[in-house]
Amino acid sequence: MKIDLFTLFAQIVNFLILMLLLKRFLYRPIVRTMDERERHISASLEEAEQKESEARREAAVCHAERQEIEDKRGEMLSMAQEAAETWRRDLIQQAREEVEERQLRWRQAIEREKESFLRDLRQRAGAQVYEIARRALADLATVELERHIINTFLARLPGLEKPGADAFRTPGMETAAIAGRQGGTQRPEAVICTAFAIDEETRERIEKAVRERLAGDFDLRFEESPDLICGIELRAGGQAAAWSLRDYLETLDEKMSLAFAVKTEE
Amino acid sequence: MEISPDTKIIWSWGFVNLNLTIIFTWAIMAMIVLTAWMATRKLVVHPPLSRWQNIFEAIVTIMRNHIREIIGPDISRYMPFVGTLYLFIAVSNLLIVIPEYRPPTGSLSTTAALALCVFFAVPIYSIAAQGVGGYLKHYIEPSPIMLPMHIMGDLTRTLTLAVRLFGSIMSESMIAGALLAIIPFFLPVVMKLFGLLIGQIQAYIFAVLASIYIASAASSDRGRKQEEIPMAYRGGGHVLGK
Numbered sequence: 001m002k003i004d005l006f007t008l009f010a011q012i013v014n015f016l017i018l019m020l021l022l023k024r025f026l027y028r029p030i031v032r033t034m035d036e037r038e039r040h041i042s043a044s045l046e047e048a049e050q051k052e053s054e055a056r057r058e059a060a061v062c063h064a065e066r067q068e069i070e071d072k073r074g075e076m077l078s079m080a081q082e083a084a085e086t087w088r089r090d091l092i093q094q095a096r097e098e099v100e101e102r103q104l105r106w107r108q109a110i111e112r113e114k115e116s117f118l119r120d121l122r123q124r125a126g127a128q129v130y131e132i133a134r135r136a137l138a139d140l141a142t143v144e145l146e147r148h149i150i151n152t153f154l155a156r157l158p159g160l161e162k163p164g165a166d167a168f169r170t171p172g173m174e175t176a177a178i179a180g181r182q183g184g185t186q187r188p189e190a191v192i193c194t195a196f197a198i199d200e201e202t203r204e205r206i207e208k209a210v211r212e213r214l215a216g217d218f219d220l221r222f223e224e225s226p227d228l229i230c231g232i233e234l235r236a237g238g239q240a241a242a243w244s245l246r247d248y249l250e251t252l253d254e255k256m257s258l259a260f261a262v263k264t265e266e
Numbered sequence: 267m268e269i270s271p272d273t274k275i276i277w278s279w280g281f282v283n284l285n286l287t288i289i290f291t292w293a294i295m296a297m298i299v300l301t302a303w304m305a306t307r308k309l310v311v312h313p314p315l316s317r318w319q320n321i322f323e324a325i326v327t328i329m330r331n332h333i334r335e336i337i338g339p340d341i342s343r344y345m346p347f348v349g350t351l352y353l354f355i356a357v358s359n360l361l362i363v364i365p366e367y368r369p370p371t372g373s374l375s376t377t378a379a380l381a382l383c384v385f386f387a388v389p390i391y392s393i394a395a396q397g398v399g400g401y402l403k404h405y406i407e408p409s410p411i412m413l414p415m416h417i418m419g420d421l422t423r424t425l426t427l428a429v430r431l432f433g434s435i436m437s438e439s440m441i442a443g444a445l446l447a448i449i450p451f452f453l454p455v456v457m458k459l460f461g462l463l464i465g466q467i468q469a470y471i472f473a474v475l476a477s478i479y480i481a482s483a484a485s486s487d488r489g490r491k492q493e494e495i496p497m498a499y500r501g502g503g504h505v506l507g508k
Contacts, residue, residue, distance in 0.1 A: 004272045004375045006281055010288050011370070011379035018295045018354060023346040026302035030326045031345070033309045033319075040311060
């Protein structure tokens, strides 16, 4: 158990050599490699952190943008809804107005049709009344009746020139100076028109009454006209005085037409 | 019975005696350096790492962590010395599983050589860290009266380092030899396993104590440094040593 000096020094040298060799071949490369790896890892971590923070930032930006888009979308949606509502109201209003207008036109059309129908009805009714009255009077008309009418006519003839002589309905009936008014070279003529044939005695009475009433020289001619239905008519110089059932009917027809015209204007 | 491989001379020329200790030391050195060279020949930064790179990175990392715990954050200059101490002693004690192998650490010359290395490393590192004045100043702190104590302390700790390692390894060999004579079977195997464990522990203790000595000397504030040394390490020399 002694120390060999040579061995002692040899081992010291050996140890120093081993230390240098290991420093060269083991510690330095290993430590360098590990440091490099550590640097890489920390760089990666740092990069990852940077990327993460960047990602977080971008996420925040994205979030904000999305929020903005959401807000805008909501705003646009509400605007669109408002516009749609306005449009809808307009449409409804328009439709309502259109309907009202159509209704109005329809009513007017109905009214027109009604009026047209009523007018037609009135015309037909008037025509019918006229026709019925004419037939009834034609059926009732007789020679006897006509004689009465002629008598009445002759009785009223002298009063024609007097005020209120428009009992003869024919307006502006002037009996005076028929012949004088006609003038000319041709001999004037007055015509007595009756519905039935009249006897001679009656003719003379008539002629006498007429010549008394009308001044001047003129020929008197008698005619028969079934159109009168029943009655007598005196025509002279483009004027006429008559009292017949046809005149009554024509008056009725005129009055009815006038009444219908007034009704339609209203 | 020979207890030291120093005594078996292989080749001799005057003062130069090539004994088993030196031969085995060379073998161990060659093995460690070759393995290290093979492992670090193709180092890669990014995984996958080779098996040997993994092993050596693990060893270096563990050693660095231990030294860092004892000495402090800046360990790059201490790493080769302390790491080589540990690796050499550990490998030399590990190989006792090979028949006819005699660990160089079982030679007092080797352990004394390692202890001397520590003895000289402590002032060298201390001077490198705080200059000659700073190193010499710690001998007269806290009072010049302590100067003999400091000198005695330096000497005795070198001696204890050498004797502790030598004693552990040598005694293991002696016990194995003695038991082999008494009980030839089975028990020597158990003793061999025990010896393996002891050898690794001694390698660890030697390296840790070297670190502590260097740390305590290299730091200008000795008190603070002592505070920072973990309790287990601080008392290690007395608790685990013989």
